[in-house]
Amino acid sequence: MKKSDVKALxxxxxxxxxxPRGPYRFFNRKYMVINYRTDAALIREALPEPLEPAxxxxxVQWVDMPDGEGFGAYQAAAQVIPCTLKGEACNxxxxxxxxxxxxxxxxxxIWGYPMKYGxxxxxxxxxxxxxxxxxxxxxxxxxxxxxxxDAFKADHKKExxxxxxxxxxxxxxxxxxxxxxxxxxxxxxxxxxxxxGAWTGHARLELVPSVNCPLADxxxxxxxxxxxxxxxxxxxxxxxxxxxxxxx
Amino acid sequence: MKPEQILKLPSMPAASPSYPMGPYRFINRExxxxxxxxxxxxxxxxxxxxxxPNPEGYVLYEWIxxxxxxxxxxxxxxxxxxxxxxKGEPIxxxxxxxxxxxxxxxxxxxIWGFPKKYALPxxxxxxxxxxxxxxxxxxxxxxxxxxxxxxxxxxxxxxxxxxxxxxxxxxxxxxxxxxxxKICQLVAYNLTDITVKGVWVxxxxxxxxxxxxxxxxxxxxxxxxxxxxFVSDLTLPHGRVxxxxxxxx
Numbered sequence: 001m002k003k004s005d006v007k008a009l010x011x012x013x014x015x016x017x018x019x020p021r022g023p024y025r026f027f028n029r030k031y032m033v034i035n036y037r038t039d040a041a042l043i044r045e046a047l048p049e050p051l052e053p054a055x056x057x058x059x060v061q062w063v064d065m066p067d068g069e070g071f072g073a074y075q076a077a078a079q080v081i082p083c084t085l086k087g088e089a090c091n092x093x094x095x096x097x098x099x100x101x102x103x104x105x106x107x108x109x110i111w112g113y114p115m116k117y118g119x120x121x122x123x124x125x126x127x128x129x130x131x132x133x134x135x136x137x138x139x140x141x142x143x144x145x146x147x148x149x150d151a152f153k154a155d156h157k158k159e160x161x162x163x164x165x166x167x168x169x170x171x172x173x174x175x176x177x178x179x180x181x182x183x184x185x186x187x188x189x190x191x192x193x194x195x196x197g198a199w200t201g202h203a204r205l206e207l208v209p210s211v212n213c214p215l216a217d218x219x220x221x222x223x224x225x226x227x228x229x230x231x232x233x234x235x236x237x238x239x240x241x242x243x244x245x246x247x248x
Numbered sequence: 249m250k251p252e253q254i255l256k257l258p259s260m261p262a263a264s265p266s267y268p269m270g271p272y273r274f275i276n277r278e279x280x281x282x283x284x285x286x287x288x289x290x291x292x293x294x295x296x297x298x299x300x301p302n303p304e305g306y307v308l309y310e311w312i313x314x315x316x317x318x319x320x321x322x323x324x325x326x327x328x329x330x331x332x333x334x335k336g337e338p339i340x341x342x343x344x345x346x347x348x349x350x351x352x353x354x355x356x357x358x359i360w361g362f363p364k365k366y367a368l369p370x371x372x373x374x375x376x377x378x379x380x381x382x383x384x385x386x387x388x389x390x391x392x393x394x395x396x397x398x399x400x401x402x403x404x405x406x407x408x409x410x411x412x413x414x415x416x417x418x419x420x421x422x423x424x425x426x427x428x429x430k431i432c433q434l435v436a437y438n439l440t441d442i443t444v445k446g447v448w449v450x451x452x453x454x455x456x457x458x459x460x461x462x463x464x465x466x467x468x469x470x471x472x473x474x475x476x477x478f479v480s481d482l483t484l485p486h487g488r489v490x491x492x493x494x495x496x497x
Binding site: 002003004006007009010011012013014015018021022033037040045047048049053080094095096100101104105108109110111114115116117142146167170171172173174176177178180181182183184186212214217237238239240245 | 249250251254255257260261263264265269270293294295296297298300312328343345346349350351354355357358359360361364365389418419420421422423424425426427429430431432433435436458461462463466485487488489493494497
């Protein structure tokens with residue numbers, strides 16, 4: 001392969017790039033978001049400076065993505081910490097687990113989504129919206145929510161704004177000697193968000209301590225509630241909002 | 249978390265880094281390598297310039313069992329290595345790799361640019377047959393078989409250990425946040441502290457099934473050259489940049 005073609009590749013490997021170029025449109029992307037209160041001091045430890053904590057409530061969310069452009073069909077679970085950057089409200093994505101290399105490698109390498117391989121399932125079992133996460137064969141999270149108890153509503157402006165809130169990731173890529181080559185805070189905002197339906201309701205959340213999937217390091221003190229959504233959206237490229245390697 | 253702590257993190261996520269700092273030590277790493285001859289024109293296309301593929305058209309199809317790997321755990325790998333030349337010196341180019349463990353996938357891609365994807369490879373002794381299989385996204389894409397320890401390889405463990413010091417390289421591509429290339433390099437490395445515990449050659453066969461996301465069969469088999477089976481301890485250290493496409497091309 002010619003050098004100029006090598007430079008034009010979207011990703012490794014040369015013979016079958018793991019992910020194509022973006023942006024990436026998702027259809028019927030379903031969420032179960034469980035908001036819960038945890039310890040403020042632990043949030044401060046988990047948030048990279050210069051992000052500032054915004055309260056003591058965080059979220060564990062399950063996302064079912066049956067149709068993601070470039071990525072296929074997969075499911076993910078994530079921990080999200082609301083915070084501020086220079087006064088702007090945003091969400092720091094601290095941990096993500098999924099079962100598909102294409103978005104896993106693309107997520108890490110493009111935006112620095114903190115993705116590891118785990119088996120996340122979001123499904124409706126009889127009357128219960130149920131999220132489970134297994135890491136290295138062990139169950140590490142179970143979330144349950146009542147199924148569409150709210151009356152259906154047509155206006156989803158609030159949920160649309162919630163989804164379009166800026167997400168922040170900490171992108172770390174080592175150099176070939178193991179020292180950091182990239183250490184940045186990256187901002188990304190979902191675009192063209194369509195909310196087909198959204199429901200709030202009672203929820204419960206169980207997190208099991210696990211060293212390589214430490215969701216339980218932000219322990220559940222009180223469940224605030226659940227949010228169930230069915231959406232379409234576009235994941236665009238990001239922008240660097242803080243560079244830890246920049247000369248001061 | 250403070251900036252000084254962030255710059256000391258070996259990898260993402262900050263909450264539990266996927267992989268620690270290297271080097272990485274492998275104990276009882278078991279290889280089955282089937283060497284075959286393919287189409288030379290297709291081989292040229294699969295090798296990035298400025299590397300040149302070997303003139304014989306040889307490809308190494310590998311299975312590797314890694315039961316005890318520091319930082320990474322217990323996993324199995326399968327993939328394609330192409331013997332090449334860089335400025336006249338022999339070098340092995342890793343073209344495709346499939347494995348069942350995320351930390352070595354992420355570390356492999358992010359540190360050295362190993363072209364790794366998640367799949368289910370297996371290397372087992374099935375009665376009299378050393379058997380490698382690879383399933384990608386639910387489908388069988390490669391099956392290799394080798395007669396079990398029929399003959400100690402010429403030169404024995406010493407010759408094998410010496411051969412394994414040969415330089416290897418990968419094409420490391422990491423995009424920027426806007427999708428453009430941030431890192432685009434040929435990265436070289438050499439295994440160190442190699443102990444070979446046994447090495448055998450035997451007849452082998454290989455079956456590759458066309459699959460778009462695991463395209464081993466894109467380098468079709470014209471002729472099987474032979475199989476090699478060995479068990480070793482070794483260390484994978486950090487690498488060095490051989491060629492930088494963003495600066496040198």
